[in-house]
Amino acid sequence: MNKEYKKDFPIFKNNPSLIYLDSTATxxxxxxxxxxxxxxxxxxxxxxxxxxxxxxxxxxxxYKKSKVKVLENIWANSIKEIIYTYNSTYALNLLSSSLKISNKLKKWDKVLLSITEHNANLIPWLILKEEIWIEIEYINVDSEYNLDLVDFKSKYDEKVKIISFTHVSNVTGQIFDLEEIWKRKREDTIFIVDASQSVPHFKVDVKALNCDYLFFTWHKVFADTWIWVLWWKEKLLKDLKPSFSWWGAIWKIEKDSFSYAWLPDKFEAGTPNITAAVSLLKAFEYINNIWWYNVLEDYENNLVEYFLEKLNKYSNIKLIWSKQSKNRVWVFSMIIDWFHSNDIADMLAEKNIAVRSWKHCAHRLFWDIWLNHSFRVSLYIYNTKGDIDIFFKNINGIIQK
Ligand SMILES: Cc1ncc(COP(=O)(O)O)c(C=O)c1O
Structure with a gap:
């Protein structure tokens, strides 16, 4: 890559010593x-x-134009399928509670999740477990941190009504091979994909993924916060009732009754975050005009290699991911022997290096791998090899201390 993308981001001009390594968050x-x-x-x-x-x-x-942009980018069929929500928790709660009140999920129905899910794709299902007694089962990961297909086969029985998996783990950076899932999936199972960590890295095509619902955010891809996209298959949306409603989602209010608006407005109650939606337009323009996903992927592979090369010199740093897999994005969660990750993050913060620590909102995974914490470095287009050098120089200093 011959251009310094950092210059496009004023935060680095205004904070010249900032090394921002937390792009998985935003x-x-x-x-x-x-x-x-x-x-x-x-x-x-x-x-x-x-x-x-x-x-x-x-x-x-x-507002409509921004939806058309989303449609073009994920290969949806129509903007009727694209609903803006505020965050992923909101998106998944809206989806799960709408499935509940539309009787698509009942007592003893089973939901399959992976052990790596972000809490946003966990808590709404746990709420339904308490409310209507659905069952939840968790699919393990294999030694490559990919979905364990043997475990999937053993748990995918006739009670399973929903499979909801992340596309890319926000802890390990592993890209799940979801094709292996839809190839094995029955017609009567709803397939939901959390694309929050894939959309920032590569092109996501809802048709190729063969999913029924997909959600992601655009604040992780340069737009303003509070703008999530929930994509649903139109035919599934038509017979789904929204779990709550208000103006905008209502077409007509009579003296004592109401009727819903058309799709997608039916699911967008109240005034949306118009500014964030409009900000999407320029985020797309930035991606499309200045660089494009293949440029990003090349750059990403390059920095992944560079990071791992440096990391391999430290025998006391454990990476939560298999170093063999090539199928990953530039997210690295680590622990260092004898150090609590919060202390590492604190010491790095003193040097104006921003990393994330603790469980990265994926608490279930940390139960399963018997860890209490880790610290995470995540990169993006504005990061450079120089940033990685500064990070390791400081890690070295911390270990020496
Ligand atoms: C895989 C995944 N799902 C969901 C979310 C939730 O995003 P937000 O905190 O913006 O609601 C994140 C955020 O990091 C994520 O990485």
């Missing part, structure tokens, strides 16, 4: 997105779905 924002948000708020901002005046119509148009 990405930094390029100037083009920041300028656009300011421009939108100064010139066009207004409510949507209800105003007949000029800026409201322009805002409505931009």
């Amino acid at each position: 990405s930094q924002k390029p100037q083009i997105v920041i300028d656009w948000i300011k421009d939108y708020l100064e010139n066009t901002y207004s409510s949507i779905h209800r105003g007949l005046y000029n800026i409201s119509e322009q805002s409505e148009l931009l």
Whole structure:
């Protein structure tokens, strides 16, 4: 890569010593997105779905345009399938509770999750376990940290109504081979994919994935926060009732009754985060015009190799991932003998190096691998080999101390 992408992100100009290694949590924002948000708020901002005046119509148009962009990027069929929510917890709660009130999930029905799921794809199912007594089973990972297909086969019985897996683990960085799952899946099982960590790294195609629902966020890909995309197959959406509702999601209110709006509005109750939705447009423009996924993938492979090469020199750093697998993104969770990861993160923070520590909201995995903590380095387009050098130089200092 011959361009220094760091220059596109003003946070690094304003914090020259910052080494930001926490992009799995959220990405930094390029100037083009920041300028656009300011421009939108100064010139066009207004409510949507209800105003007949000029800026409201322009805002409505931009909101729709952002959905068209999402549609084009994930190969959806229509914007009726694209619902904006606020975060993944909200997206999954909306989905799970709507499945419940639409009688798609009943007592003793089984949900299959992997042990690596982020809590966002765990808690909503645990709530249903308490509420209506569904069962949950967890699929193990194999020595490569991929889904254990033997375990999957033994647990995938006729009671399984839902399979909900992450595409990429936010702890190990492993890309799950989901093709192996849909090849084995029956027609009567709903297949949900958490694409929160795949969309920032490579192109995700809902048709190729053969899933029924997919959710991800765009704040991890340069847009503003509070914008999640929940994609659902239109035919499944049609006979699903939203678990809660209000204006925007309602078409008509009579004296004592109401009817729902069309798709996708039926599932978007209240005023959405219009600014975040509009910020998506420039995030896409940045990705499409300045670099593209194949550029990112090459750069990513290069930095993964560089990071592992450096890491291999330390016998006392344990990586939570198989060093053999090539099927991974640039997320590295580690522990160092004799150190608590929170202390490592603290000491790095003193040097203005931002890493994440503890269980990365994947508590179930940490139960299963008998660990209490780890610290995580995650990279993105603005990181460089220089950042990795500074990280290891400081880790060296900590170990020496
Ligand atoms: C795999 C995965 N799912 C869900 C989430 C939840 O995202 P948020 O905290 O933005 O709701 C994350 C965030 O890190 C994630 O990595």
